[in-house]
Amino acid sequence: MKNNKITSLFEIEYPLIQAGMIWTSGWKLASAVSNAGGLGIIGAGSMYPEVLKEHLQKCKKATHKPFGVNVPLLYPDIEEIMKIIVEEEVKIVFTSAGNPKTWTKFLQEKGIKVAHVVSSVKFALKSEEAGVDAIVAEGFEAGGHNGREETTTMTLIPMIKQKTTLPIIAAGGIATGRGMLAAMVLGADAVQIGTRFVMTPEASCHQNFKNTIKEIPDDGTLSTLKEVVPTRLIKNKFFEEVMTHYANNGKREELIELIGRARPKKGMFEGDIEEGELQIGQIGGLIDEIKPAKEVVEEIITDFEKAKQEMANFSF
């Protein structure tokens, strides 16, 4: 894996990044992935500034390897979050859900590497203009918030590759070494994986949420809530209530009222699998086993090498 743009940028062993996920990727998961040779990421979106500070300090104690922080730019206390990131000497920041121009220079001046998450060629070009070090190109298969354009990973990666020279981290729908190889064949330098890492004991989300993912079929999720933020959710009771709202031609304000506050926390952190929002990627339908993050990393890399060998012998 020498000469890989992403492993040299972040000084990691494998071009394998664990996605920053609200209520799920705290210091335990991030440090376990980093210790296994990938890049672990703390999801700051669900953390009050003091909670993030604590997670950063614990992460630095748990690993001497590089790790990063994901900051959704629409976060309310963003200045405070960025101040803590600088004070705690974080080296890598993944920004998402906002304009990459706002914070990239500020962070880079402090010696921090910046990657920005995009769902379209237009946002990739905007990120290039903002001077980011890399982009995460995330397709519509991904869990949680996704792009309004509904572009899949299969189509997004080659189109971004055609238009930019930035290092590309492919995301959305990747959970195995085979998926990782496919993304690289399309033009990615690395992959970012979320859903597979939710199904680890180190992930801080609730056990009920993990047990639900074990059971979901291929069509167990759908992207909805488009009038607010398009979000891929498991089809539970809350999801059905949203469908009823649409069937009744409900107004946007009524949808906002129906969602209320802290639904993702209720579902993913407190384990209310009926009333909460359960955000997971489409590839959740493939995963029915919970195993330590270190084993997940090892399995993906072994599977990647095996698939690469198989393709070398592929003929027709």
Ligand code: NDP
């Ligand atoms: P726990 O101490 O039981 O934490 C459970 C796991 O989640 C731990 O691994 C913890 O890390 C991690 N974690 C904590 N907060 C977050 C976060 N925001 N995002 C991702 N991972 C996280 O949970 P607590 O009950 O102490 O609650 C933690 C946060 O949630 C606090 O901000 C608290 O105010 C809020 N909260 C939680 C409720 C709940 O039902 N658990 C209810 C109301 C509020 P670590 O080991 O470092 O603690």
Ligand code: NDP
């Ligand atoms: P809501 O407005 O419904 O609720 C806010 C939630 O965020 C509460 O659970 C609250 O915890 C927690 N929180 C953490 N820090 C703060 C803060 N400084 N001020 C207020 N609340 C805070 O929002 P959501 O739960 O839908 O989203 C929360 C965040 O997660 C947003 O930043 C959003 O962008 C991000 N997000 C990112 C996704 C992605 O795919 N990248 C997917 C979904 C959300 P408490 O209940 O303990 O007060």
